[in-house]
Amino acid sequence: MVKSEAVTGVVAEPRVFATTRWSLILSATGSDADEQKKCEALAELCRTYWRPIFLFVSRHGHSIQEAQDLTQDFFVMILESDWLQQADEHRGRFRSFLLKSLQNFLSHAEERSRSVKRGGQLEFVSWDEWLAEAPSQLMLSAQTIESLPPEHLFDLRWAATVVEHALQRLREQCERKGRLRLFETLSGYLTSERGDVSYAGLAAALGIAETAVKKQLHNLRQRFRWLLRDEVAHTVENPADIDDEIRHLCVVLAAANG
């Protein structure tokens, strides 16, 4: 999967990561304003990654309504409790920390339901909005959904969410620069091997030279890579963990398709 195109003179800059969401969230408590920022960052992450959580809860044999309520309860729990204060070996990565917490949460959910009547009194965000605003394009085979252990399914859905989010951002950035058409025409080839791309056809469709097409596709790939890594960076505490996290998810994806 490693491409070897050398059509541009663009030099990749060494990446300097700003403070990412997860590292911000885990940073030592500061002022009220910092607390507010942390809270917003956590809410933002939850909003991005609700699908793996909901899928996991559902896959655990809960009815749809229960799964909706439990997902809501889980978000409320992590947003309002001292969840983050738990010392945990998984803390370095938002994904694994969240999964661990979710497993814990679910194992105690039954006890809690005996004492507290759930009913979605507190909605983190409305399901309608989730459904309407962020339709997912992911397709999985039925066999994958049924045969994978829930933890793998969680990771698989997580990986897809990362990818979808990165693609969405790439699209928006192109649109902002008035190059949506370029994105639409080329984004289908982001992962194509060089030999599989009909540059002549694309050049004709866009009305630009073949060399320009190659350069633009290369640029889109590089930007996608930047965005994908940025997405992952937001979910790890230490930038050094980005590659590890990506590798982990690649393995999950490979296993799911095996």
Place this chain on the structure above:
Amino acid sequence: MKTSIGLSDSVAGVVQGAGKCEQCGATTRLGQGLCVSCLFNEGLGREGEASTEVFESVLEEANVPDTQWRLGNYEILEEIGRGGMGVIYRARQRYSRRFVALKRVLTYHADSHETLARFRREAEAAASLDHPNILPIHEVGEAEDGLPFFSMKLATGGSLRTAAAALRSEPRECVRLMAKVAHAVAYAHAQGILHRDLQPGNILLDARGEPLVSDFGLAKWLDKESDLTQTLTTFGTPGYIAPEPAEGADFSPAADIYSLGAILFNLLAGRPPFVGPNALSVIRQAAAMPAPKLRSFAPSVGRDLETIIARCLERDPKARYQSAAALGQDLERWIEGRPIIARPVSAPARLWRWSRRNPVLAGAAIACLFLTIAVGSLLRERFSVQPSASPSDKSIAVLPFENFSDNKENSYFAAGIQDDVLTSLAQIHDLKVISRTSVMAYQKSSGRNMREISRALGVANVLEGSVRRTGNRVLLNVQLIDARNDRHIWAERYDRAVADSIGLQGELATKIASALKAKLAPEERARLDARPTTNSEAYVLYLTALGTGNDIEAEQLYMQATALDPGFALAYARASILNSGISTAMASDHRARKAKARAQAEEALRLSPNLGEAHMALGLCLYVGAKKYDAALKEFEVAAATSPNNAEIYIYVAGIYRRQGRWRESVASFERAMSLDPRNRGLVFNAGNNYLFMRDWPATTACYNRALEIAPDFVRPKVGLAYLEVFRNSNPAAGRKNLKNIPADIAPPMDW
């Protein structure tokens, strides 16, 4: 993501092959066809990353600014939605400057010429649909890159998805919108086009908030990715797809009907009937368990609406409404406060349920009923055949007149005038005039689709009218329309004292005949000129009786009219016809009614020996009372000579021939009746019975199915189809299954 005119993100259109990635073999794909594994691997690539500045500067080098983006003759302005395979833009037509929505296939799906050609054909078929509630497609074209696109009306009011939250508190408005949508879908079905992906996002709203159904038949092309049984989106809005196509069965109109029910459910309950973390789970629920009751989510909604929706969401497609039109009509009944067809339990329904629980006993009872009810129903039902492809220029349907009067009695009066005009026209040999039963389905004058009516009834022309009666005056507006092209031919306004309106029907009929260039024989002209009475009070009673729809009340009104004008032969004749009918309907006073009918018929004939209705009345007495069939036939022959377009007469004649074992003549007479009364379910069913006894199985099946198409809840043809399994295929098990498929909560109509 903007989805106001968005492409579907549901799974309904998801079809074909699991789609393995060519590079890594993975099946986890995004809708655009991109492989999640390969995309993720990109993250580890060694080509480096582009910072924001570098990325943007390279981007700007490409001289393809969106401001110069054109497809065919359209300037692309912005993206307003996208789906798996396609994308939709707001665009402007270059020369006319009109704004349109433009939909196209995304470049990377251009791998198969065959697919594109089929997409194009489908788009062209969809473009042929012409209905006020279907989003018009302006143009199907091809862009410079060879990919097809189509432009359509830009619906600016969002979609039912975006409007759902606001609509939830207005159930009547939800129902009104969905009734229109159902009729639009029915129209497309009649053209042989299924939608396949009805969901809130596909039902757009124009600036006035009227619904426009989009993407007919196109969903499968716009969202082609994978086979539902193999590959599913992990989160979409699959709650609108019927279980059976998802399970591999062919798509049918019934699946669209399921979707319509699910959309209405969503509008009223705030969620579709089934939700789940993935399409698979939603579809499994839909296939495995009955849809939840609407009222468990929306307790304030009435039971009738719950019943209508439950009917759409039946797992067995056969148990749903048999047509989208039937659903639309039931929704209209609900709006108008009339009883819905899909009512849950009534006395006959309980009987029906009993018969399902006791099939052997019930079978015997049904066998008896099957034969004995035929005549009764013939009388109570004025009775259809497939309308001919191109109707004669001299054919007409008189649709129910709109009543602008203030009270109920006056509404009967309005209905009476319509009936009177229809009867007068029916006397003209050179015209084909559709009978009353068939036109009564078009009660509502607003939103009538003339072309559809022309097709359904097999007529070229339609007469519409409105009546306002205030005190002693009658204001009548009529217009004659060429329904094939919605062109107005003639209109007239009459403002008269009630006393002067006697004979108006004949005057009108003469004018219409002349407008349609129909020949009038001298004796026909004389009949049309004749006034049935000279007493205006008697005439008002007569018109009210014609319009009331209640046989017993009407008979009394006719008799009151004869009390005021003892020379009113037509009122006697009509009273007689009603009494004969009532006498066959298991009335306790049937003997007295028969006697009365005979006396009234004879009085009518004494007063007016050539009156067609009087001969019909006597014919009926001889048929159902005296059982003197040959004598009855002679009377009907005279009646038919003066009223050649009266389907009722041919129905009686067919019944007599049947009793006499003259099957071919009976069938010919039924066929003639059906050409005049194509939407009369009882007639069509009875013709089917004839074919059954004649062992003409295909014709039997066609009639029963057609009766069901007209009236999806009509139980008798369903029972008939069960019999057919036994008679034709010697397959009692299949027959029993057919019987079991009849929903237990169906309310059989009175003529069961």
